[in-house]
Each structure stands twice: as C-alpha cells, then as structure tokens.
Amino acid sequence: MTGPAPADLDVTPARPSFWRNLSLVWLVPVLALVVSLGLAWNSFAQRGVLIEITFASASGISPGETTLRFRDVTIGTVEDVGFTPDLASVVVKARVNKEVAPFLDADAQFWVVSPKVSARGITGLSTVLSGVYIEGAWDKVAGTPLRSFIGRDAPPLVQPGREGKRITLISDNGRLLAEGAPVFFRGVEVGRLERPRLTVSTDMIVVDAFIEAPHDRRMNTATRFWDTSGFEVSLSGAGLSVDFDSLSSLVAGGVEFDSIYEGGTPVSPGYVYTVYPDEGDARKSLFLRSTAASVDIAAEFGESVSGLEPGADVRLGGLKVGEVVAIAAQVQETEFGPELRPMARLAIEPDRLGLPRGAGREATLDFLETAVAAGLRAQLATTSLFSRALVVDLVNAPDAAPATFQRDAEPLPILPSAVSNLPDFTATAEGVFERINALPVEELIEQAINTLASVEAVARKDSLLTLPDTVVALLEDARAVVNDEATRALPGEIRGAVRDLRATVQDFNDSEAIAKLVLALDKADAIATNLAQASESVPELVEELRAVAQKANALKAEDLIAAATQMLDSAEQVIGTEAARALPASLNAALDQVRGALDELRSGGAVENANATMASARDAADALAEAAAGLPDLSARLDRLAAQAETLLSAYGTRSDFNKETLSALREVRDAARAVSQLARALERDPGLLLRGR
Amino acid sequence: MENAGRPQEFLTARRAGLVGCRHCGVAHPAGTMHCSRCGSALASRDTRSLQHVWAWLVAGMIAFVPANIYPMLLTTTFGKTTENTIVGGAIDLLLHGEVAIAGIVFFASVVIPIGKFLAIGYLALSVRRPTAIRGHSRQRLYEVVEFIGRWSMIDVFVVAILTALVQLNFVAAINPGIAAICFALSVAFTMVSALSFDPKTLWDAYETDTA
Numbered sequence: 014m015t016g017p018a019p020a021d022l023d024v025t026p027a028r029p030s031f032w033r034n035l036s037l038v039w040l041v042p043v044l045a046l047v048v049s050l051g052l053a054w055n056s057f058a059q060r061g062v063l064i065e066i067t068f069a070s071a072s073g074i075s076p077g078e079t080t081l082r083f084r085d086v087t088i089g090t091v092e093d094v095g096f097t098p099d100l101a102s103v104v105v106k107a108r109v110n111k112e113v114a115p116f117l118d119a120d121a122q123f124w125v126v127s128p129k130v131s132a133r134g135i136t137g138l139s140t141v142l143s144g145v146y147i148e149g150a151w152d153k154v155a156g157t158p159l160r161s162f163i164g165r166d167a168p169p170l171v172q173p174g175r176e177g178k179r180i181t182l183i184s185d186n187g188r189l190l191a192e193g194a195p196v197f198f199r200g201v202e203v204g205r206l207e208r209p210r211l212t213v214s215t216d217m218i219v220v221d222a223f224i225e226a227p228h229d230r231r232m233n234t235a236t237r238f239w240d241t242s243g244f245e246v247s248l249s250g251a252g253l254s255v256d257f258d259s260l261s262s263l264v265a266g267g268v269e270f271d272s273i274y275e276g277g278t279p280v281s282p283g284y285v286y287t288v289y290p291d292e293g294d295a296r297k298s299l300f301l302r303s304t305a306a307s308v309d310i311a312a313e314f315g316e317s318v319s320g321l322e323p324g325a326d327v328r329l330g331g332l333k334v335g336e337v338v339a340i341a342a343q344v345q346e347t348e349f350g351p352e353l354r355p356m357a358r359l360a361i362e363p364d365r366l367g368l369p370r371g372a373g374r375e376a377t378l379d380f381l382e383t384a385v386a387a388g389l390r391a392q393l394a395t396t397s398l399f400s401r402a403l404v405v406d407l408v409n410a411p412d413a414a415p416a417t418f419q420r421d422a423e424p425l426p427i428l429p430s431a432v433s434n435l436p437d438f439t440a441t442a443e444g445v446f447e448r449i450n451a452l453p454v455e456e457l458i459e460q461a462i463n464t465l466a467s468v469e470a471v472a473r474k475d476s477l478l479t480l481p482d483t484v485v486a487l488l489e490d491a492r493a494v495v496n497d498e499a500t501r502a503l504p505g506e507i508r509g510a511v512r513d514l515r516a517t518v519q520d521f522n523d524s525e526a527i528a529k530l531v532l533a534l535d536k537a538d539a540i541a542t543n544l545a546q547a548s549e550s551v552p553e554l555v556e557e558l559r560a561v562a563q564k565a566n567a568l569k570a571e572d573l574i575a576a577a578t579q580m581l582d583s584a585e586q587v588i589g590t591e592a593a594r595a596l597p598a599s600l601n602a603a604l605d606q607v608r609g610a611l612d613e614l615r616s617g618g619a620v621e622n623a624n625a626t627m628a629s630a631r632d633a634a635d636a637l638a639e640a641a642a643g644l645p646d647l648s649a650r651l652d653r654l655a656a657q658a659e660t661l662l663s664a665y666g667t668r669s670d671f672n673k674e675t676l677s678a679l680r681e682v683r684d685a686a687r688a689v690s691q692l693a694r695a696l697e698r699d700p701g702l703l704l705r706g707r
Numbered sequence: 708m709e710n711a712g713r714p715q716e717f718l719t720a721r722r723a724g725l726v727g728c729r730h731c732g733v734a735h736p737a738g739t740m741h742c743s744r745c746g747s748a749l750a751s752r753d754t755r756s757l758q759h760v761w762a763w764l765v766a767g768m769i770a771f772v773p774a775n776i777y778p779m780l781l782t783t784t785f786g787k788t789t790e791n792t793i794v795g796g797a798i799d800l801l802l803h804g805e806v807a808i809a810g811i812v813f814f815a816s817v818v819i820p821i822g823k824f825l826a827i828g829y830l831a832l833s834v835r836r837p838t839a840i841r842g843h844s845r846q847r848l849y850e851v852v853e854f855i856g857r858w859s860m861i862d863v864f865v866v867a868i869l870t871a872l873v874q875l876n877f878v879a880a881i882n883p884g885i886a887a888i889c890f891a892l893s894v895a896f897t898m899v900s901a902l903s904f905d906p907k908t909l910w911d912a913y914e915t916d917t918a
Contacts, residue, residue, distance in 0.1 A: 036758040038903075041896070042766035049769050052777075052885065078787065142785045 061089060062114040064107055066123045066147065068164040071103040073127060073145035081107045081123075081147045088113050091147065105164070107147065118156030120173045123149045124165040131193070136168075150174075167192065170205040176226030177204070180280070182238055182268065184209075184218045184288035190240070190266050196222050197241060197269040203228035206268065222268070231270075235277025238270040238288045239295035271295075307335060307360035308377040311425040312391035312405060313343070315432060318355040320403040321393065327359050328394075329407040335361035337405060357405060358425065359391075378420055381428065385418035387411070390431035719910075726751045752908065759903035760831045767896030768824055774889035775817075780866060781882040792886060793817065793862065816862045816890070819855060823897050826852045827904065834908045845909050849901075856898040863891045 071094050073079070081089035089109035097104055109117065127145045128137045140146060147164075152174035170193060171177060184190060196204035204224035212219050224232060247254045268288055273296050289295035318340055327335035339358040344351050363377045381389070388411040393403045408431060416429035720727055725734045726749050728742040735742065739749050778790030791799065793816045800809035826848055833845060866887045873881040 036755045036762065038755075038759045038762040042762050042769060045766040045769040045892070045896070049773050049889075052773055056777075078789065143787050 061108045061110045064109055065161045066105045066164045068103045068105060071105060074105055079146055081109055081149060083113060083149050115155040115158050116151045117158050121149060121151035121162060122165055122169050123147055123162055124168050170207050171223040177223050178229035178282050179221055179223045181283060181285045182220050182222055182288050183285060190220050194266040197267060198228055198231055233277030233279050235272040235274045236270050237273050237295035238268050238286045239292050240288055240290055241267050241269045307362045308374045309425055310359050310361060310428050311356050312359055312428040312430055313354050313356045314430045326404045328404055334365040335359050378426055382418040382420055388413055391428045392431045393433040721751045756903055756905040757831055760900050763896045763900030763903055764827050767893045767900055770889045770893035770896055771820055774886045774893050777886040778884035779886040781884050783880040819859055823852055827900055830904060849906050853901045856901050859894040863887060
C-alpha cells in the first residue's frame with residue numbers, strides 16, 4: 014500500500030439524451046427570438062400599404078420625414094422619392110395605414126400642403142415649421158383599392174365626398190377667373206372655381222366650378238353666369254356707377270349666377286355654361302339664346318354709322334326686336350357710279366315682332382315687306398343725349414320717300430332706311446352750347462359788379478340819404494299846392510273868366526258892336542267924306558271918333574288874352590313842374606296821392622268844368638274868330654278912314670289944334686285897329702292853347 | 708522548447724479525483740453531490756455551461772438585430788420627429804464631420820457587441836476544438852470580454868440620460884426607441900453569456916490533448 018491512491022474514477026461521461034441534457038436556459042433565446050419575430054411581425058403587420066403618388070415635383074418632400082395625412086391625422090410616411098422611368102415626374106412612395114388602404118380608390122386625391130398666401134388668406138401655416146406634408150382626401154365608400162395615384166398640384170377645391178354639383182364654365186377671358194375664385198349666388202358664396210384651362214382647339218377658357226350641395230339645385234337651364242371680378246366704373250346718362258362685389262373677388266375674381274327667367278329645367282353635373290362679361294350681358298343673353306331662330310336682313314344707311322356697333326339693339330317702338338350682327342360697307346351701283354354705302358346686318362327675331370311662335374323666315378320677310386310698304390324704315394338713333402352709341406330704330410315714316418323692301422337682294426334682303434335726325438340734333442345741341450358759350454357772361458357780371466359798385470357809391474352819398482326826405486317834402490308841397498283851396502278854385506275861376514269872356518264876346522256879338530262899328534265907321538266915312546266937304550263939324554266928329562276908339566281900346570282883349578295865357582302857364586307850372594314830372598314814376602305812394610288829388614279834382618267836376626270851360630272858350634274863340642273875321646275889314650276901313658282923314662287933314666295944312674287932335678285921334682284909331690288885329694291873331698292862336706291847357 | 712505550445716503535464720483536481728465547492732472551496736471526493744459544508748451542488752465541470760453560453764449568446768444576437776433595425780432615439784423638434792437607428796446616428800455624425808464621435812459611437816455600439824459575439828462564440832467553440840491559440844491567450848480574451856461587457860451599455864446610458872434631460876415639449880423631446888431596449892437586452896444577454904462561460908473548460912482541451 015503506497016498511501017492513498019486516487020480512487021478509480023468513473024470517467025465515463027454521462028451521455029444522456031440530447032433532450033434530457035437540454036438546459037432550460039435555451040428558453041431565453043427562444044423567447045428573445047419570439048419577441049423579436051413578434052416585433053418584426055408587428056411592424057410588418059402595421060407597416061401598411063405602399064402606394065405610389067406621382068407629382069410634378071417633390072417640393073419639400075423628404076423620405077422618412079414627410080408624412081401622409083388624412084383630415085390632419087398622420088396615416089403614413091413617405092418612404093421613397095424617385096422618378097418615373099422617363100424622369101418626367103416624381104414618384105413618391107408612401108406607406109399608409111392598413112385601415113385607410115381600402116378607401117384609396119379611384120377618387121382618392123393627394124396634394125402637397127405647403128404654406129400659401131393668397132388673396133383669400135393664408136393656408137398651410139403649420140407647415141412652416143414642420144415641413145410640408147401630403148394631404149389625402151377620399152370619400153366615405155371603400156372601392157377597389159389602387160396603389161398608384163396622380164398627385165394634384167394644389168388642394169382640390171372640393172374634397173371628395175362633398176355634396177354638390179360640378180359644372181363647366183366657358184369664358185373668353187380668363188384674366189380674372191383665378192383658381193379658387195368664389196362663385197356667388199346673389200352675393201353669397203356657394204362654390205369655387207377650379208383652375209382655368211385654355212382649350213387646345215379653341216381660344217376659350219374652360220374652368221370647372223363646384224357648387225355646394227343645397228345651392229346646386231338653383232342651377233338650371235335658365236341660369237346664367239357672369240363675371241363679377243374687378244370693379245366696374247360706368248359713366249352714362251344715368252350717372253357714374255362704381256360696382257364691385259367683395260374685396261376677395263376684387264383681387265381674385267369671381268363669378269355670379271342667377272336664373273334670369275322662369276322655368277329652367279335642372280341640369281346634370283358637367284353642364285356647360287358661358288360666363289358673360291357682366292350681368293347686363295348675361296341678361297341680354299336671353300336674346301342670344303334664340304338668335305339661331307332669327308332672320309337676318311340688311312339695312313343700308315346713307316349716312317355715317319359711326320357709333321353703331323355689333324350688338325346694338327334693333328328697336329321697334331322702343332322694344333328690342335333684334336340686334337345688329339355686323340356692320341360692313343357695300344358697293345352699290347347707282348346712276349352716279351359705284352357708291353360705297355354702309356350696311357348693317359340685323360338679326361330680327363320673329364317672336365319679338367309679334368309674329369306667331371315658330372314663324373319662319375318667309376313669314377318674317379312678308380311682314381317686313383308689308384310694313385315697308387306702309388312706311389317702315391330703318392333709322393339710326395342715339396340711346397341717350399350724351400352717348401354716341403347708336404341703335405337702329407324701325408320707325409314708321411309714312412311721308413318718307415317711297416322705297417321697297419328688296420326681298421331678293423343678295424346676300425340679304427335690304428330694308429330701306431330713313432335719314433336720321435341725328436346730325437341735326439347734334440348740330441342744334443352744339444349751336445345751343447356754342448351760344449351759351451358765347452354769352453358775355455363775364456362782361457355782364459363785370460358790368461353788374463360795376464353797376465352795383467356805382468349804386469353802392471351813390472347810396473353811400475350823404476345827399477342821397479336825404480333825397481327821400483326831399484322827395485317827400487316836395488310831394489308834400491305838391492300835394493299842398495294841389496290841395497290848396499286856391500288851386501282847387503282855379504278851374505272855377507278859369508271857368509268864371511272864360512264865362513265872362515264868353516259873355517263879353519256874346520255881348521260884343523249881341524250888341525252887334527262890330528256891325529255898329531262898321532256902320533259907325535261907314536258913317537264916319539260918310540262924315541269924313543262930308544267933312545272933306547264941310548269941315549266944320551270935324552272936331553266933334555273927331556271927338557266922337559276918339560271916344561269910339563277909346564271904347565274899342567278899352568275892350569282890353571289883349572290883356573285878357575295875356576292874362577289867360579299867363580294863368581294857363583301857371584296852371585301848367587303847377588301841374589307839370591320839373592320835379593313833379595321827374596318823380597312820379599318811381600314813387601307810387603306819392604303818385605297815388607297825386608292821383609287821389611286828381612280824382613278829387615275829377616270828382617269835384619273840375620275836369621268836366623274844365624272841359625266845359627274849354628268848350629265855352631272854344632265857342633268864345635269861334636265867336637271871336639267870327640268877329641275877328643270882320644276885324645280886318647274894319648281895320649281896312651279904319652285905315653282907309655284914317656288915310657282919308659289924313660288926306661283931309663293934310664288938306665288943312667296947318668298945325669292947328671284941330672289938326673293935332675285929329676292926328677292923335679287918328680293915331681288912336683290906328684292903335685285901336687292894331688289892337689283889334691292883334692286880338693284877332695291871338696284868338697286865332699288861342700283855341701289850341703286853351704284846348705291843350707297850355 | 709519544442710513543446711512550447713503544449714501545456715505541461717500537471718495534476719488537476721479532476722485528475723486527482725476531487726471536486727471543489729465553488730462557493731466555500733471545500734474539496735470533496737469526486738462524485739459527492741452536495742457540499743458537506745455549504746450544501747451547494749458540486750460538480751467538477753459545469754456540463755451545461757456551454758449550453759448556457761450558447762443560449763445567452765444566441766439570445767443576445769437575436770436581440771441585437773432589432774436593436775439595429777429599429778430606431779434608437781426618437782427626436783422630436785418642433786413637431787417634426789426624426790428616428791435614428793444606431794448606425795444611422797453614427798452616419799449622421801460622420802456626415803456632420805464629427806468623425807471622432809462617430810467613431811466612438813460606432814465602436815461602442817457596433818464593433819464591441821459584434822466583437823463580443825465573435826469572441827464568445829470563438830471561445831465556446833474552442834472548448835471542444837483545440838486551436839492554435841494558447842490557453843493563456845484564450846484566457847486573456849475571456850477576461851477582456853468579461854471586462855468590457857459592462858461598458859457596452861454606454862449607448863443605453865446615453866439614451867436614458869438624454870431622455871431624462873430633453874423633455875421640452877414642443878421644442879424638443881427625445882424618447883427611447885425600441886432599439887434601446889433591444890440593445891440593452893442584447894448587452895445583458897451577452898454579459899450573462901460571458902459569465903456563464905466556465906474558463907476551466909478552456910484548459911480541459913489540453914487535458915484531452917495530452918491525454
């Protein structure tokens with residue numbers, strides 16, 4: 014025994030079965046694997062569906078970051094951004110949640126949301142910080158899922174699934190039909206325009222519009238659209254009119270629609286409307302609607318058609334019956350050679366002429382033929398005073414030069430025209446304006462200013478201030494004079510004087526003084542003759558003669574006449590003084606007084622008296638004239654007597670007392686004769702004076 | 708020495724027919740099932756050690772896959788979320804010119820874990836299959852792997868710290884991704900795997916060689 018030896022070791026290793034030897038620790042990697050696979054499966058299951066969206070450009074889209082959203086909820090992420098094989102556009106591959114994948118059918122739309130500032134506001138502001146994202150929109154119905162889509166450049170105006178109607182608008186001017194511009198119905202926004210497109214085949218602008226649900230029913234075949242964009246300033250006879258809708262439409266444009274007549278039928282989606290430039294045109298389009306049924310005729314005008322434009326109305330009795338379609342010049346053969354005449358092509362609508370509905374061309378031409386025979390003519394007329402725009406009036410001019418409706422004229426039947434009164438009117442208006450223009454308004458005003466200045470200067474004078482007082486005082490004096498008892502008594506006195514005069518003359522006539530005087534003179538003549546023979550009784554005779562002459566002298570007719578004249582002058586002075594004559598016109602009150610005074614005079618019989626007096630005076634004067642008619646005779650006789658007496662006296666030769674006496678007597682006789690002669694001359698002149706009161 | 712690569716002939720406990728308690732160190736005759744002092748199970752060699760190594764190693768490798776596929780960090784800045792995987796973050800850093808940091812991150816997060824997998828796998832394989840590498844080198848490799856294991860969590864620490872620090876709501880927020888958990892698990896599994904390895908088995912190969 015050599016000490017402890019290692020025990021025999023059973024070194025046969027345990028060889029249990031593989032499974033029995035398997036440690037439980039293997040559960041760990043299995044578990045890890047399961048978890049990892051679960052994680053992977055979960056990721057895969059959650060990974061969603063890969064879709065492709067084709068954009069024109071991938072502005073701001075970055076793989077792994079840009080999200081895909083639906084109603085602002087992230088539903089996926091962009092995984093890749095690539096190109097189409099021809100590099101024409103960008104293909105964005107995005108993975109979207111499985112829940113929404115079934116809805117991604119044909120109506121799904123995708124667009125890139127980025128910050129955008131427009132007239133209608135700011136959109137996509139949140140993307141300034143977070144970057145752009147892709148927004149999707151689709152309806153509520155799951156259809157056949159698609160995996161490839163065409164992205165839009167801009168958000169759709171109408172997201173899929175919204176109720177409404179999409180229509181197409183046609184315009185010839187897309188300047189103010191911006192994308193997104195509002196569509197109004199009586200000022201309420203009911204829809205939006207989409208992007209205008211220029212058609213390839215024509216020059217028209219086509220733009221789709223979407224009208225939201227309750228309002229799309231307002232559209233029917235009677236609906237017209239018109240442009241409300243910008244603002245409109247029109248100046249017409251009705252005044253200045255500025256019109257614009259909303260600020261948004263001012264910048265971005267917009268269209269408005271309305272039904273312009275009753276009874277339109279509903280339209281289906283996609284109906285094509287025309288956008289008219291303004292509401293007026295849209296309403297006028299009611300006529301255009303049936304232009305196809307119109308009858309074209311031509312009207313020739315022998316005058317300038319400047320101002321007449323296509324589209325101008327053709328009116329009959331103020332009602333529109335047609336429209337000017339075109340204006341052209343046509344060469345016509347006349348007896349003076351070819352002549353260029355303006356022709357207007359008119360589209361007449363038979364319906365508006367009152368012809369039965371459906372009346373054809375022949376019926377219309379028949380009607381026009383008859384009407385032309387009755388005097389219907391085309392005539393140019395203005396629409397308003399200030400407008401140069403012309404319309405064609407169909408007027409009845411029965412007195413117009415006879416003309417016929419050239420029904421068979423080529424290319425169109427020709428309606429005869431009447432010369433319009435247009436130029437006359439214009440000329441008249443121009444003349445009126447010219448004359449108004451020529452009025453010396455400035456000079457007039459200047460003169461008026463001068464006059465007023467003078468008046469002012471005069472009125473400022475102190476003397477003028479006292480003038481009224483003076484005038485009043487003068488009138489008072491005049492009234493005092495008129496009212497004076499003496500003045501009032503004057504006619505009476507005149508009458509008395511005249512009566513006396515008449516009595517005197519009457520007496521003079523009654524006593525046959527002249528005849529007696531003539532007789533006496535005859536006697537004296539005889540005496541003188543006798544005296545020449547027997548001159549003893551001469552002194553007595555002379556004595557008597559002188560007495561007679563003195564008596565005749567004592568008649569003092571001259572004085573009387575002078576006195577009467579003087580009196581009349583005085584009266585004239587009283588009644589018609591310078592002051593009295595100058596003032597009455599401007600001073601009614603004073604005149605009233607004067608008139609009152611005159612009325613008093615008249616009521617007092619003064620005038621009648623005066624008239625009677627005058628009549629008497631005329632009578633007296635007539636009598637005097639009669640008497641005076643004899644006076645020359647008398648005078649001649651006296652002359653002759655005197656001459657005889659002188660001869661007689663010269664025969665005496667000596668300068669005796671008798672001679673002296675006789676000479677003075679004779680001188681007195683001659684004086685008497687001259688006085689009578691003067692009286693006669695004065696009386697010849699007097700009656701007129703007396704009648705005129707002067 | 709012609710036998711420089713060969714270990715010397717020496718006596719091991721197993722050859723001596725003894726088995727030592729791993730906990731209290733008392734030597735028992737081979738075949739003793741339980742330590743007479745502390746009562747723990749006695750085994751000359753942990754026959755299941757390699758199983759454990761492989762199991763944990765596989766689990767760690769499995770966990771490493773999602774750790775690299777899934778995002779490690781979820782960085783939200785102004786509502787915009789970016790996801791960074793480990794390699795992606797390193798590449799980002801590299802593209803930003805931070806070559807050194809990118810290198811560190813890549814080294815710590817990719818090279819080291821993968822190196823550990825390779826190292827442990829090699830060691831586990833080499834137990835059965837004696838290789839040219841001497842026992843001392845393998846022992847040193849094992850020690851390095853075991854030492855470096857605890858530092859492999861550096862990424863997870865960074866994520867945890869950033870997540871705790873950067874929570875500024877809308878402006879900036881950092882959240883851990885799934886990869887962070889996976890990476891942590893992967894590191895943990897690898898560490899357990901390394902711990903499960905019985906370095907004594909490294910030397911058994913020589914015994915068999917010499918035997």
